Amino acid sequence: MSKSQLSVLECDRILTAPGSVLEMEERILHGRKVRTWKHCPPTFRSYFLESCTKYTSRTFLSSPVEPSGRQEWTFGQVVEESLKLAGWMKSRGLGIGSRIAIGGGNSAGWIIAFVAVHLIGGIAVALNAWLPLDSLVYCLELTKPALVLVDARLAELLDPAVLTLRRKGMGESLSAKMSCSPEQLRQIKDGTSLDDLNPESDAIIFFTSGTGGRPKAVLSTQRMALTNLWSGLVAPIRAALRAGVTPPPMPKPTDPQKIVLLAVPLFHVTGCLSWLMRAFFTGNKMIMMSRWSIHEAVSLIQSQKVTVIGGVPAIVSEILESPALDKNYSFETVFYGGAPPSRELANEVKRRWPKTGLVQGYGMTETNAYVCSVAGADYVLRPDTTGPAVPVCDVRIADPRTGRALPPGSPGLLMVHGPQVMKGYYNDPKATSKVIDQDGWLDTGDIAVLDHEGFIYIKDRAKDIIIRGGENIASSDVENALYAHPGVLEAAAISVPDKRLGEKVGAIVSVRSDWTGRVTEESLLEDVKSRLGKPAWPSIILISNDPLPHNVNGKVVKRDLRPMLVEAWEKRKRVDAGRLRSKL
Structure with missing residues (x-):
């Protein structure tokens, strides 16, 4: 000033x-x-x-x-x-x-x-x-x-x-x-x-x-x-x-x-x-x-x-x-x-x-x-x-x-x-x-x-809510929809960055042992569409055969999963952009 x-x-x-x-x-x-x-x-x-x-x-x-x-x-x-x-x-x-x-x-x-x-x-x-x-x-x-x-x-x-x-x-x-x-x-x-x-x-x-x-x-x-x-x-x-x-x-x-x-x-x-x-x-x-x-x-x-x-x-x-x-x-x-x-x-x-x-x-x-x-x-x-x-x-x-x-x-x-x-x-x-x-x-x-002048800077959300283009999406809604699939053992919904919407919905699931190899991203997406409003549909779902990380209280530690999900999301966007350029 x-x-x-x-x-x-x-x-x-x-x-x-x-x-x-x-x-x-x-x-x-x-x-x-x-x-x-x-x-x-x-x-x-x-x-x-x-x-x-x-x-x-x-x-x-x-x-x-x-x-x-x-x-x-x-x-x-x-x-x-x-x-x-x-x-x-x-x-x-x-x-x-x-x-x-x-x-x-x-x-x-x-x-x-x-x-x-x-x-x-x-x-x-x-x-x-x-x-x-x-x-x-x-x-x-x-x-x-x-x-x-x-x-x-x-x-x-x-x-x-x-x-x-x-x-x-x-x-x-x-x-x-x-x-x-x-x-x-x-x-x-x-x-x-x-x-x-x-x-x-x-x-x-x-x-x-x-x-x-x-x-x-x-x-x-x-x-x-x-x-x-x-x-x-x-x-x-x-x-x-x-x-x-x-x-x-x-x-x-x-x-x-x-x-x-x-x-x-x-x-x-x-x-x-x-x-x-x-x-x-x-x-x-x-x-x-x-x-x-x-x-x-x-x-x-x-x-x-x-x-x-x-x-x-x-x-x-x-x-x-x-x-x-x-x-x-x-x-x-x-x-x-x-x-x-x-x-x-x-x-x-x-x-x-x-x-x-x-x-x-x-x-x-x-x-x-x-x-x-x-x-x-x-x-x-x-x-x-x-x-x-x-x-x-x-x-x-x-x-x-x-x-x-x-x-x-x-x-x-x-x-x-x-x-x-x-x-x-x-x-x-x-x-x-x-x-x-x-x-x-x-x-x-x-x-x-x-800051000292009174300006506020929002750094993160303590609540587990994903804001997609101004629409508040509770991650638990997405997780509950994923849990409805018989092959899903655990699910964590996490935001991924998007230039246009600010955030999109992403998710990571762990699969039950008897469903290993039988659960695909496509099948999960089709399954949740009937249970969620369109803004809450995940843009990416990663599938893991290993358990998700937990804290001492038994809660899934999303901060440990976020870097992996964001990296996969950015990689997918680069691949999609490359495919588009090759078509042009």
Whole structure:
């Protein structure tokens, strides 16, 4: 840091000064003393109604329509359809605290359902539409929603399990269009019976996979989830102050509209809380993709004149490398997070698009996205950092064994405290107590280093989770699928590096003696495909006739296996590249 450059702390004092948009205040919430954003919207309902009134005639969505078309929606049209659905739900006795599941790919219907749930003060249960049937059933059994709203594909997938789920307490499952009376519509607009809706009301459930392999239901309040909206403003303002220039102004309805490619799923915190919620704030137009495809992405970028891209680093890497994108095409802003980027990505973006604003953030489902963020020169000069913590968030590095706070420069567990930390895992107090202590500190499970200026560097994950292009994959899920094969004695799922996705799934298995020579990589891959969602399919499986290494507690020592697996993976990639060159 130069002598004339403001420190991170000095920048934060300026951007959180009394009277500023990012002014903070202290509160006691759920027994935790925290700093909160003073001017953050109090509820999703108030935020949606205010935003859609402000931008009512602006085009909001370009949504995919089966089989290959697209349909545009204005902010006003989205809120009107949401009000109708909300009125229908209210007529069925649903309201504050009602859990309502939403399932499907990115679409206008998903967003309309999400807005509608919040217009009645309900709890949106965001189903991961990529999960296999048994995991979806588990999520529904766990949360027992009063109503399930799904798209046609998910309705067909869930159909065999609906009767069983209804017997276990789940409400009805619907994919048809709903309607309501004029009186019901008026009541929703007026907020009838919603006097008790407040920032501490439960708002949303996202699902995440823990080391146990079962999805966990992350429950957050209105304030916890909406904190991310204001936290997302921090990095560009800090970057401007650090560079000695005027920070960007708050968005206005008269500003030129930004065109955003939404390529990440809305059922994850990144897609929902970082991308969708920001669009309501800025009046962005979102070009939605139902599933990622680089060919479709480049086509949409050029035909729709997209100005903002991002999501997970893999998306940015693929767009960078695509020969189909006009070499003179540029973007206003590139945002990414949700998975570890390669340290080269920031410089690759700036080399290709030197005038493009660049923002990177770190968070997790349990923190409703942002914990820390970085933009501009700070990121380019420190490509390994995820930035300093946002001002409302406290972080510390703790000794994994003792919990003692460690000094700057020492690797340890990243602990997080702030208003964005989840309320807890729904219906699982035991799991909650394992990650949140009595003072409200969340154990992220990530190993990190904090430097003297406050920049955080994520070094490794203490949890056994593989992050493939932003999708969290529990290694135990992969291992359990491999164990289902009668010839597998032991299995260890381990990440292997991938330039595009960050990580892919790899595995090593030991074979039962009576199956020696009869188990092949191909047969194992075919066997696990029916048990795992596609992102969890292993890209490489090594087969050993010897037992896997164990520690004194009998656990497989994955750190001893990782070098062998990575070496085999890199060798395979070189061989595959050589074959491709020979064909050319």
